[in-house]
Amino acid sequence: xxxxxxxxxxxxxxxxxxxxxxxxxxxxxxxxxxxxxxxxxxxxxxxxxxxxxxxxxxxxxxxxxxxxxxxxxxxxxxxxxxxxxxxxxxxxxxxxxxxxxxxxxxxxxxxxxxxxxxxxxxxxxxxxxxxxxxxxxxxxxxxxxxxxxxxxxxxxxxxxxxxxxxxxxxxxxxxxxxxxxxxxxxxxxxxxxxxxxxxxxxxxxxxxxxxxxxxxxxxxxxxxxxxxxxxxxxxxxxxxxxxxxxxxxxxxxxxxxxxxxxxxxxxxxxxxxxxxxxxxxxxxxxxxxxxxxxxxxxxxxxxxxxxxxxxxxxxxxxxxxxxxxxxxxxxxxxxxxxxxxxxxxxxxxxxxxxxxxxxxxxxxxxxxxxxxxxxxxxxxxxxxxxxxxxxxxxxxxxxxxxxx
Numbered sequence: 001x002x003x004x005x006x007x008x009x010x011x012x013x014x015x016x017x018x019x020x021x022x023x024x025x026x027x028x029x030x031x032x033x034x035x036x037x038x039x040x041x042x043x044x045x046x047x048x049x050x051x052x053x054x055x056x057x058x059x060x061x062x063x064x065x066x067x068x069x070x071x072x073x074x075x076x077x078x079x080x081x082x083x084x085x086x087x088x089x090x091x092x093x094x095x096x097x098x099x100x101x102x103x104x105x106x107x108x109x110x111x112x113x114x115x116x117x118x119x120x121x122x123x124x125x126x127x128x129x130x131x132x133x134x135x136x137x138x139x140x141x142x143x144x145x146x147x148x149x150x151x152x153x154x155x156x157x158x159x160x161x162x163x164x165x166x167x168x169x170x171x172x173x174x175x176x177x178x179x180x181x182x183x184x185x186x187x188x189x190x191x192x193x194x195x196x197x198x199x200x201x202x203x204x205x206x207x208x209x210x211x212x213x214x215x216x217x218x219x220x221x222x223x224x225x226x227x228x229x230x231x232x233x234x235x236x237x238x239x240x241x242x243x244x245x246x247x248x249x250x251x252x253x254x255x256x257x258x259x260x261x262x263x264x265x266x267x268x269x270x271x272x273x274x275x276x277x278x279x280x281x282x283x284x285x286x287x288x289x290x291x292x293x294x295x296x297x298x299x300x301x302x303x304x305x306x307x308x309x310x311x312x313x314x315x316x317x318x319x320x321x322x323x324x325x326x327x328x329x330x331x332x333x334x335x336x337x338x339x340x341x342x343x344x345x346x347x348x349x350x351x352x353x354x355x356x357x358x359x360x361x362x363x364x365x366x367x368x369x370x371x372x373x374x375x376x377x378x379x380x381x382x383x384x385x386x387x388x389x390x391x392x393x394x395x396x397x398x399x400x401x402x403x404x
Contacts, residue, residue, distance in 0.1 A: 039401030130155035149181035166202030206247035237263040256280040307349035
């Protein structure tokens with residue numbers, strides 16, 4: 001297909017030359033410390049803008065073509081260095097997306113992340129990490145034909161101490177910031193300072209219980225407009241969790257927690273909310289080649305719609321992996337989620353509940369070491385009380401990649 005020719009071939013050739021002409025000493029250095037990678041994917045997306053139908057898209061964009069072909073070039077390198085029990089990791093990644101029909105959607109995204117782990121006297125552990133990334137916001141989350149680029153900056157430090165008796169302590173701090181490129185979404189920008197503490201106890205060789213506390217201070221630099229009145233949406237949230245991680249048998253691992261979240265707003269007190277949160281997950285090795293994972297989760301998510309405060313989301317997931325041969329692996333993931341929106345008292349807004357269903361399947365073939373070929377299919381759908389938000393989407397992805 002002609003759109004495949006739009007990939008910047010010089011980038012592919014340059015990395016291929018680097019990999020192909022490295023001498024034995026350089027290759028050892030590349031494989032152990034520097035690990036470059038590259039992949040090229042062809043994607044067909046049947047509903048690029050996640051709209052109900054072509055009439056809805058034509059009204060918004062003046063073009064009723066729902067689907068498009070996309071070429072994605074992904075390249076970068078991982079860096080890993082260890083000295084004794086001290087480790088350093090770095091990721092440098094860049095990807096380019098080219099659209100055959102909707103060329104105005106072309107983007108180039110990047111990610112830079114790293115972490116440093118230090119261990120002292122086998123008991124004291126310090127970890128510092130950071131991440132910077134840019135990527136287009138998912139069309140599931142907003143409706144706008146223009147690309148809304150999301151820039152995320154995060155970093156943090158954690159300190160952990162393990163006693164010989166099995167008691168462990170951990171304290172951490174994390175900063176998180178989100179910015180958007182479109183002016184209309186500036187009120188959704190925020191920064192967050194998170195402080196957390198955790199105490200765990202190793203009950204036995206196969207079981208650990210823990211309790212944790214987390215404090216989130218979220219600041220919105222732009223006020224929310226409620227009518228003509230600007231209101232600051234900044235808030236503070238406290239959450240508590242108690243959980244258990246247990247190896248039930250050599251083939252079964254169970255983890256679970258239950259907790260409570262309470263969020264309070266500095267000015268918009270009518271938007272305060274609280275409730276129970278929790279998660280349970282089980283992993284089971286059916287055979288040496290077949291693995292199964294089940295999970296259920298309940299979370300409370302803050303919403304920035306004027307008339308809706310938060311949402312309660314219950315989600316059920318099932319994943320299955322199958323090593324067909326030594327070189328061929330198949331995976332299947334199915335997720336169902338029910339999202340119930342809680343409205344601002346007295347707003348009179350129509351009720352909204354969403355049901356989302358996503359299926360991901362993938363077959364990966366590694367004919368030779370470091371080289372992989374992937375064929376994947378994804379189906380996603382949403383059914384909402386607001387039927388203008390309904391959509392169905394099918395994606396087919398083929399890719400080839402090389403990881404040193």
